[in-house]
Amino acid sequence: MTFRLTLTVNGEPRAIELDDPRVTLLDLLRERLGLTGSKKGCDRGQCGACTVLVAGRRVNSCLALAVSLDGADILTIEGLARGDALHPVQSAFIEHDGFQCGFCTPGQIMSAVGLIREGQAGDDPERIREGMSGNLCRCGAYIGITQAVLDAQARMAGATQGDAA
Amino acid sequence: MPDIAYEQARHGSSIGQPLTRRDGLLKVTGAATYAADNRPEGLLHAVLAVSRIARGRVVGLDVAAAKAHPGVVEVMTGANAPKLAQDPDAKENPFMFRLDLLQNDRVRYAHQPIAVVIAETLEAATEGAELLAPRYEVDPPGIGLDTDEPHVPEGVGAGDKTSASRGDVEAGLAQAERRVETTYETAAQYHNALEPHAVVARWEGDRLIVDTPSQALAMAKMRLAGLFGLDPKNILVRSPFLGGGFGSKGFMSGPQVLGVMAAKLVGRPVKLVLRREQMFGPVGHRGETRQTLRLGSDASGALTALDHHTLTTTSRFDDFYEPSSAISRYLYAAPAVSTRHSGVRVDTGTPLFMRAPGEASGSVALEGAIDEMAEACGLDPLEFRLRNYAEAEPISGRPFSSKALRECYAQGAARFGWDKRIAGTRSMRDPAGRLVGFGMGTALFPALMMQAEAWAEIRADGTGTVALGAHDMGQGAWTALAQIAADGLGIDLDRLDFQSGTSDLPNAGIAGGSAHTATAGSAIHSAAAAVLAQLADLATRDERSPLFGAGNAGVYARGGRLVRRDD
């Protein structure tokens, strides 16, 4: 059976034909759409390396079936920067060295973008850490990650114009 | 060694200057390519079937059921696996794993690869592996430190001595005013880098191109050359980015080789990525230990004897022993010191070096035992350590080239307010009434230097290239080595083309032992100095040059130029 889906991926509508309902959103992105920025660390929703935004919310793409997302709006790490201009979260991760090997980084960044949008953590580092607890970093860059999220959030709150993400 | 001297100008110099990672942009945009991100034309997906028993034999695989699944192209088993040029258990040197590559039906540990399913899609390959429904002849497995009679290994760690001692420990203990005998056990630990081991393998006739994470490109290439009977020149291993290693990507693993075999079998490029649960077994771990320490001290709290014995596990078929006792060779002065290891064979995968092999597991036990002895002596733990401070290496007697541990202790004590520590358990509470305490530990790690080569070029337009097969697993090689290269060539970083991460570049050794920056950096420095010496030689012999006659030591490199020293 062929499933015909329309997904908006990084702002572009994509018509997708799938002959296998087992394909997860993560594997759709990586293996069929050539968007390999989202990573597979565990495939079971435990590490967060696969985090993307679906309808503006951060979710584990490894635990979402592509067929059930017909019509959805998806934002991945590849869609975050605007041309040459990095998203404030991306810049902050560089400035605060919020990574080492970089494998968890796309998921961390997308999770941070989602967390900032949720608007629940404020500028409390403990709430930020708790809010980011679904993203593992085996290199242990948590301090830089927390600082990057705090810094990016502050900059975005101070930004004069529109929706930065 | 070229004797060009160049001024280490602070302005514009790279080494020691803070710098955001040069690969940062790639990593935060998702553009850094890890092995599994590669998708050559015609790629097939391979998924491992792994054993669910720890010991025995595979007696049946439902290959027909797997092949009947739509999209499955082939199932690789012992029946059709490509023949290898070498026995995977043949070990030419200690720096390789004995591998299970479908050469027989034997199972030696849980999660050992027992078949490979190759399919057009990942979903088909994954389900195909499930449909194989392996049947086993099960032997009772032995795991745990008490499985078997221990033996004395020939060596421990990465070429360390099984035992080293001085003096008479039994006499020292007999004479002691106080004795402590204590046992610490550390659990097995699995590296579990966030990037699972993965390989994308492509054959082009006799040439093999492999994208796989590696902490040791040259060794990986040689391992593949041996197993497949290839000229190493025909093998290219690419590992520009690793999603973490921690030691587990230092040796080529069975799953990685199986991906290469699968590509050979089907005549198309193959991608094989380990599932997370498959990371427990075939790719190494830190073996568990049981460490028994016996300490004796005199009335003043000076150690009379220190005996550190480690019992650790290895696999039934290969050798790697966690060298936990070794740390007692370095830290504390005692007239009698004995450090020993025993091994026990169990039905698990083979251990491997993991994040301070020996130092991490051994210091837990040693520092714990020292604390216990301090308490037995009625001494503050810091005071006890100072009284037993080693001024020279305890067993060999060699002087340290430098040692600032006393200063570390003093600064640490000041910063943590150690003088406020009240001795005795349950003696301190915070303002909220919760029990708190002060403790301390001493860490030690050798500053190793290994072998590496580098290639350097400088061009008339003031740009330069440095190239070597170095490895960045997150520790920052792309950045730190480039800083060294830029300074080595006397150019700014943005005029430097720094190439790394593939096996066709000069052999930069292994990213291991925390030695990579020093080792590869030294090779880079030498190569850069050599190329500048060549340039200086050309210039100072050329009558048309303003540097003519300055002499080899009379010029230095800075900002992309050679400058007369006396200018």
Next chain:
Amino acid sequence: MNRFDYVRAGSVAEAVAAAAEPGAVYLAAGTNLLDLMKGSIARPGRLVDVTHLPGLDRIDHLPGGGVRIGALVRNSDLAYDPDFAKSHPAVAEALLSGASAQLRNAATVAGNLLQRTRCPYFYDPASACNKRDPGAGCDARGGETRLHAVLGWSEHCIATHPSDFCVPLVSLDAVVEVEGTSGAREVPLDALHRLPEDRPDRETVLEPGDLIVALRLPAEAAGFAGHSRYLKVRDRTSYAFAVVSASASLRLEGGRIGEARLALGGVALKPWRARAAEAALTGAEPTERSFARAAEAALAEARPSGDNAFKIELARRLIVRTLTLAADGTPERMPALPASAFSGDALHA
């Protein structure tokens, strides 16, 4: 993952009909189902996707009190709904203490109620498990039993229910609204999950095709809002299942406990309502002595199912701590570490 039929239901009736067939299951967010399928624990032949059913994602405050939560409301949406969090703080706190932000954003209310045990032997296809395969045996018995039951277990199964959300819900008399092949009915949440007895494969009272469409809390539940806490003890600070958890809600009248609601998590194959403890607390003063007596009553029938006797003492202490904090009063703001028994917020005022 096995191949399956994927059916997207356009209406509840369509969903029920499609899911009533043998081998069919419902797919909501799939955060538990897909995990089970990837592990080959669940191999359903048909997935009936209910995520596009209209009207099941609302939170309605009912005339006369009470709240009705649609089955498809996302966990995070419910927890962060300001009105709901204010009127049912222990439920919000329990939701936020579970899983990770990503999982809470995707997972639905009904999915949370129906999530299955995380017993590692259930999850290991090489282990014998009566829940997966009735009659096969239980390899958890005599194995690693740290996370296993101390109440309501049987020789056939010693697993626990992993949900945090369910614990305060059962204490507040939540009711589940179901649509099935024979029409609509209601099931008290406390009656939804079965104890293992000799058929641990029968996990709920739901029949094939039964679809949870809503969860309802009665008007009385909001009466405890001023003194209501959920606490969870676990091996990590965040993103881990409970070793033991407790939900305590009190209505204080003139310095005494007018009514108490107490439930435990991590101790049994269903969220455990502690009615004997509640009775012991009625009319008592909110003191440590009363709380200790209540804890005794709650755990009178507790028995270790393995190497887990410590859970009984842990539960005893946690009950006292949770009742104490409930008596102190619900915090104005959700703590930075929801349900943490160890953070500064968890110290007695």
